[in-house]
Amino acid sequence: MKKSRHLQGFALSMLIIAGMGLAACQATGPVEEEEPAPTIEEEAAPAEAGEPIPIGVLSNLTGPETTSGVDMVRGVELAVAELNATGGINGRPLKLIIEDAEYQPQLGVDAAHKLIDINKVPVILNVGGSGIMLPVGEYAGTQNVVLINTGASSPQLRDLPTLCSIVPLDDIVGKVLGQWAYDDGYRTAVTAVPNNPYGIGVQDNATIGFEDAGGEVLEQIAYIEGEADYRPDAQRIADVGADVVLSATYGDDANLFLKQTIEVGADSPWYVTYPTILNVGNPEDANGRLFGLEPGWDLPEAQNFMNNIYAAEYGDPPSTPWANYSYDGMMLVGLTMRQCGPTADCLLESMPEVAQTYDGVTGRIKFDEDCQRPNAPLVKMVYQNGELKLAED
């Protein structure tokens, strides 16, 4: 009897604690508290006369993939430095308040509440991925705070009332990806995406792009992020035997997928969105097999920004194009505020008009009726000899 009670106690405690532990750590491992880097404008800001205008930045600075988050924060920092050096917002300097979403929606929402309710920011830039952007956007909409999206791409973002995107959404990118794979001669595909709004958005639109072109998607696989082992998913991809894998994988998961699909004999090429946020552990797993569609950075203005302005401040050019987009987003916010003031209403009403006169490092920005950017440049890339290169058409 004593042993039975022991067993029951063991079972109950185990279920509760294991459930809590797994839920908390499903997507990422434990994260370290990261002190935001000191901002440039704190060192040299002529615009010191007025009260600083708080600007929120919410990025993934820890978690499964941090390169893009760091690049985005730096892009905003460079823009703020430039704006403050040229007078700020009519004499008032901009002051950045940087928070880490850690790739976890709940932490992102908590950070957004802090930025909106305590710091009283009129605008937040970047805001992690779609899984974080969607709940943050719902709240920001109720508080009339503008979100400048430079890193999320789910088509569901169109429905958020105070969100404007500097990057294209996946109803554009996903379709181009599917079309590209078909144009390269592949006729059957399997999709493998993280089971989150971003992944599902790519899955749905890549399928549309591929099938509209004449191909057939044989199976759609939505995997759980951050797993230790993707062998069953890799096996499923092998069993389906499609010509090509259309994917939205990123971070460390991508490395495991590329490795384990080869091990089970599925060496089909992978066509992915945003290949610069993939971590490739062993180049042999990806050489000549990994193709990706990335927001463009091949304009001369972008090259100048990355190789001269960014590199001068941080030592090296950014390894992703995301800094360019966050720089443009912040510049557009600053230039608009100079016209009509640091308010959300000003930004929402006047930013599309200001954009028509701003030649950004990502090109001229044109917003559609949902404040989305349908004309963002895209470049095709291929992984060769251990690095991503521009693909030849």
Place this chain on the structure above:
Amino acid sequence: MQVGPILANSLIWAAELGVISIGMSLVYGILGFANFAHGEFVTIGAYLTYALHIGAGLPLLVGIPIAMLGTALFAILLDMGVFSRVRQASAVSKMVLSVGIAMIIRSVISIFFGTSALQLGYRAQRLPEVAGLQLTDLQLIIIIATLVSMVLFHLVLQQTKLGKALRATADNSSLAEAKGINTTSVIRWMWFFSGAFAALGGILLALETQLRPALGLFVLMPMFAAVTVGGLGSVYGAVGGAIALAVGQNLALGIDYGSLLGFEPWRLRAGYKTGIALIALVATLLIRPQGIFGRRGG
């Protein structure tokens, strides 16, 4: 249903899970509590190997035994420093304590090695298909290493004085002590084996996949499911439970339920793998709480 891949995946997963679960079962059998820090021994073993192989440049075959030894010593020190001081506390108290220790270990690993995934750098090669089984050389090594270590441990348990002392202490520690067995020493050896086997499992898992600070956390639920399905506190039950669970999980994922019922092909998503382990755990506790290989307690 493709039997070959299901069998191959079951074998690999059973090998990794089985060797990890042995230590968990040992601790439960002798000290009577669920050690949540056991998953961290898995992680420590893998990261020690990384430090020795990638960091210090030692050959993998040299780094692995040193990492196993290091993890085993860490387990002993953990017992001497923490668990031995709460020997008389309730099982739940010790379990909660182990949860805290697990969190601390995970955080320390993150501080030293970062949160991004790391690779041990072994490049697996596909072997020729044999009887429908398609494995890589690494997977074959995983299966053989696990089998060899389990056979050796079986011999230790059955053929040595230490093994008899371990079994006697697991059965009834008070009686074992009364019979002159040095249970303190036996417990140290138990931690040694627990740490070493967990480390081996972690190293094999990291070679097959990649290193992350949460590596041990990912195997926690399947590990608990394996030891529960096999029979709590039984070393052989843990191995049997791991095999049963691995086959069950891969079978459940591999079956085309749609075609079986005359509809379009439809399979469970691989993400439900952990859910299947949870269902197995709950079903075992409801139907046969002593597990498949356990004896009914009174």
